[in-house]
Amino acid sequence: MELLETDLRDLGQVRAPEGFAERVLAAAGIALRVSDSFAEVETSIGVVYVAWNGEGISAVRRGGTVREFERWFATRLGRPVRREAAAPERLARQVAAAIAGLDRRLRFDLSRLGAFEQDVLRKTAEIPRGEVRSYAWVAREIGRPRAVRAVGNALGNNPIPYLIPCHRVVRSDGALGQYSAGGPQAKRAMLQHEGVDPGWLEILAGNGARFVGSRTTQVFCLPTCAHARRIKAPNRVYLRNEHEARGAGFRPCARCRPVAS
Amino acid sequence: MAAERDEELTRALALDSIRGFEAIVYAYQHRLYAFALSMSGEPMDAEEIAQDTFMRAYTALSRYPGDRILALKLNAWLHQIALNVFRNRARKRKLRLVPLDPDAPVADSAPGPERQALSRAALRELANLVSGLPEHQRAAVVLRCVQGMTYAEVADLLGQPEGTIKASVHRGLQTLKRRAGWLSEVS
Numbered sequence: 001m002e003l004l005e006t007d008l009r010d011l012g013q014v015r016a017p018e019g020f021a022e023r024v025l026a027a028a029g030i031a032l033r034v035s036d037s038f039a040e041v042e043t044s045i046g047v048v049y050v051a052w053n054g055e056g057i058s059a060v061r062r063g064g065t066v067r068e069f070e071r072w073f074a075t076r077l078g079r080p081v082r083r084e085a086a087a088p089e090r091l092a093r094q095v096a097a098a099i100a101g102l103d104r105r106l107r108f109d110l111s112r113l114g115a116f117e118q119d120v121l122r123k124t125a126e127i128p129r130g131e132v133r134s135y136a137w138v139a140r141e142i143g144r145p146r147a148v149r150a151v152g153n154a155l156g157n158n159p160i161p162y163l164i165p166c167h168r169v170v171r172s173d174g175a176l177g178q179y180s181a182g183g184p185q186a187k188r189a190m191l192q193h194e195g196v197d198p199g200w201l202e203i204l205a206g207n208g209a210r211f212v213g214s215r216t217t218q219v220f221c222l223p224t225c226a227h228a229r230r231i232k233a234p235n236r237v238y239l240r241n242e243h244e245a246r247g248a249g250f251r252p253c254a255r256c257r258p259v260a261s
Numbered sequence: 262m263a264a265e266r267d268e269e270l271t272r273a274l275a276l277d278s279i280r281g282f283e284a285i286v287y288a289y290q291h292r293l294y295a296f297a298l299s300m301s302g303e304p305m306d307a308e309e310i311a312q313d314t315f316m317r318a319y320t321a322l323s324r325y326p327g328d329r330i331l332a333l334k335l336n337a338w339l340h341q342i343a344l345n346v347f348r349n350r351a352r353k354r355k356l357r358l359v360p361l362d363p364d365a366p367v368a369d370s371a372p373g374p375e376r377q378a379l380s381r382a383a384l385r386e387l388a389n390l391v392s393g394l395p396e397h398q399r400a401a402v403v404l405r406c407v408q409g410m411t412y413a414e415v416a417d418l419l420g421q422p423e424g425t426i427k428a429s430v431h432r433g434l435q436t437l438k439r440r441a442g443w444l445s446e447v448s
Contacts, residue, residue, distance in 0.1 A: 004434060004438050005434070008387070010384060011388055012407040015291050016291050016293075017304075021286045024316070025286055030279055074288050078273045078280050079283065079287075
């Protein structure tokens with residue numbers, strides 16, 4: 001019985017004939033506009049599907065079958081995508097380099113997304129490799145400080161994970177938070193891949209340390225800010241909040257902008 | 262997950278009826294084709310049924326106000342239409358049993374690495390076998406076992422109590438199992 005049921009499930013995976021959707025749309029008088037292509041690209045985190053069009057990269061996904069990617073793309077972006085044997089060489093090189101942290105000159109097509117989503121994703125794209133920011137930080141930076149939950153939703157729907165590094169946005173309490181591209185474990189792995197120690201962030205947060213200050217410069221940073229990481233141990237001060245930091249004569253870092261200006 | 266996807270699709274549809282419908286066609290083409298193939302057992306019929314289903318959906322949607330679109334349970338709704346299309350066709354002409362052509366592809370499939378279980382010929386044989394079930398059993402077996410709906414969803418869609426559906430599925434599977442002895446030889 002079990003074997004038969006497996007076979008029946010296979011029957012449910014049958015594909016419609018090639019061009020079927022296009023025939024349906026033509027019959028409904030809907031003009032086709034296939035502008036996105038996709039192909040598999042080899043990267044340091046494994047093979048990913050990358051979709052692109054004239055505006056830039058429109059979607060990225062790791063794992064799953066070709067068909068799952070097509071279905072996901074159609075659902076997420078509301079348009080079809082055409083499979084190519086390979087991505088243009090330059091694009092493939094740039095994507096692999098970006099995931100390896102060597103290149104950030106990628107163009108994205110976010111035009112199908114809402115204005116708020118676009119703001120969230122563009123801001124997230126600015127977070128440097130090896131650093132994390134909080135959902136609240138993104139919300140504040142885009143001028144919507146109360147929309148913390150909406151930021152989480154927008155990142156949960158990020159069509160271009162890895163390249164728009166939604167894995168670098170974590171909770172203010174040190175927990176990693178959700179990750180649509182494979183859950184918290186995958187998020188942890190992505191951060192470790194980039195040299196962030198999530199366990200250290202949790203310990204800091206558990207001890208109530210939100211910021212790291214430097215006794216020599218009197219500047220305070222978010223813990224993963226490149227400036228904070230350069231502070232030598234004897235000069236390093238852990239600070240609980242803005243009040244404590246300012247009270248002790250520290251100024252906020254202009255690079256990581258740890259608090260509202 | 263599927264429910265979330267449906268919500269996204271209906272939201273997109275409420276915003277832009279044409280692009281929204283396009284997204285639905287791409288998201289559901291294989292699923293409805295698989296349903297139609299399992300019910301009819303014949304690829305030509307399956308394509309016509311699936312296409313007809315989309316066309317009826319499109320016509321209906323163009324008349325729906327936005328709040329009705331947003332409230333749609335898309336998966337069940339589309340299957341309901343497909344079932345009606347299938348039944349109408351079956352009523353008009355008793356579906357013929359076409360002699361099997363082993364060379365005809367069951368579908369233009371590009372199976373992923375984990376989807377090599379049954380060959381195309383075997384899948385087509387299976388669809389044909391399923392389509393030989395009495396209609397009430399067939400719909401229950403296909404919706405539950407091929408399309409992966411829950412018993413509650415199938416009961417809702419077919420307008421029968423869950424117990425009846427369970428019995429239909431059970432009897433349908435028994436019949437298939439009896440007749441499916443040769444499947445492994447084909448695959």
